[in-house]
Amino acid sequence: MPARMNRQIHLVKRPETIPTEEHFKFVEVPVPSLGENEVLIHNLYLSVDPYMRGRMSDQKSYVAPFNLNEKLVGGVVGEVVESSSSRFSKGDIVTGMLGWEEYSKATEKEIRKIDPNMAPVTTALGILGLTGLTAYFGIEDICRPKEGETVVVSGAAGAVGSTAGQIAKIFGARVVGIAGSDDKVNYIQKELGFDAAINYKTTDDIQAALEEACPNGVDAYFDNVGGEISDAVLNLLNKHARIAQCGAISSYNKPDDQGPRIQTKLIKSSALIKGFVVSDYSDRFKEGASNLGKWLSEGKLTYEETIVEGFENIPEAFLGLFKGTNRGKQLVKIGEPEYGEI
Template sequence: MKTILLKNRPKGKPQTSDFEFTESEKPVPQDGEVLLETKYVSVDPYLRGRMRDEKSYIEPFKLNEPVESAVVAEVVESKNEKFKKGDFLTGMLQWKEFQTNTGKGLRKVDKDKASLSAYLGVLGLTGLTAYFGLKRIGELKDGETLLVSGAAGAVGTVVGQIGKIMGCTVVGIAGTDEKVTMLTDEYGFDAAINYSKTDDMTAAIKKAAPDGIDVYFDNVGSYTLDAAMNNINRFGRVVNCGAISLYNETEQPTGPRLETTIVKKSIKMQGFIVRNFEEDFQEGIQQLGSWLQEGKLKHEETIVDGFEKIPQAFIDLFDGKNKGKMVVKV
């Protein structure tokens, strides 16, 4: 079986040479354990932060040890009374073709209710990030205007759709004409902006949302955040979910100071990680599942085939090569 290790701490944008493949014997489960075969692997921008040797909300990856992320795996052998052969489980697991686990922190998923890959996206941490970020921090209300950056990505597509479900005007920002068309035609966004063809983002947002922005769900950071703040309404809320434009920077970036805008317009700006709401995950999963079954939620996926493609799929996130959730099928 193959395992993927973190070989080097990336400098700037990660390279395939920062990862190493090793081979070993398939493990044998002990009492209380299950043997899991990896089926789907989630690659996510936040993993880049764990590749730095610095203190954060989660421990950094260690060099020459396996990388981990959200995974869907099948139980192929069980010595744990809670699980049987053929069960599908999801949770944080290592980038290995096979591994043993006690089942702690893992939950069963039903392949008959949704595709297995959906449990890494709209019914997984991705969907929960959108749901809790928008409802608990954004406090979005019917009739407001929502702006979403990284709108064609895994979280962004769900955020925009929830915004429409809640009766809001939704504007998305993405990087290609194809993605812009997808947002308006397939996901029901009221307007979308192609940042790669926009010289003045402040003006582009104003044109798309002439009455201003009430909630900005930020997946990008940097100049896009600056432009959103130039258009935000009084008592607006900024949900700081991610800053993918900055993850590969090698120097401390600088930008406009936002303090005067925050004070003058009584703005709330808050960062979060989805695990802040872990006790309420079941609520989110039930609501997202209901919307999915009712046809109110669509989920776009970019599925890459092959265990050996996991590092490149991760790297491709930083070039915007995904539409919706990027998943590797093993």
């Protein structure tokens, strides 16, 4: 019997600026065989996220860079199809940081079971996973909005931003979102309940639009984008403003990105900027997930997913993040369960 084959996507070249198809290579390798206490997973959904761009470069950062000529790694939901572990059985739905590949081998510690009856399994990659937790800790621990304060969210229709804005609303803030299309702006205002929203792509004067949307200044800013949008927000900081620096997607593909220096603005308003990644809060994940699950079940949180189908479309879905093609969480569906229903 010929070995079952496993498609993978390898990083074969480090992008200097915008990654393109040439940086990725599709490779076929045999499906791995299991050792003791291991699990073979048929991957169903992959998460593609802006932070992966950082791992494609080889600069010092909070996570090691991806290795060249090896598979890329990201969040996955899949189904157990073989198991030598007593803790996992065929048909279990699991999630973990696995490969951009059709089948992944994992140890018991690398995955956790998810219950398809509690919530759609894709939420494990989104609002109930690292995405939701990123929004939760950025708002709860850094932005710390008080009742009636103004919180600005950039990348506001994205997976993290849309959740961050809703959590700021739960904390009682007035929330202003910045996003890149009329569709997105309508979505965050009408479906998510943001108090105001700005389409930065059709607004001539982002500074004036922000001033109009934030008549009382900005008390907190959940920033996913950096760049000129942040330049404008930083001009409106109130005394003791807090900025959760979650992302800077506008700079990721521009290694020498320049802009106005911000130190004087921070001094003038005694403001704080805190860079963070969700793993900084790993000892509080349980608390975060519990609050997110509660708000979701109470209808206080909602979410959206953009799902692309087909293994071959993973690079394009990833690259789309930098063009702003997604609304909410960008996922790629690459398989159907063989044993259970989800």
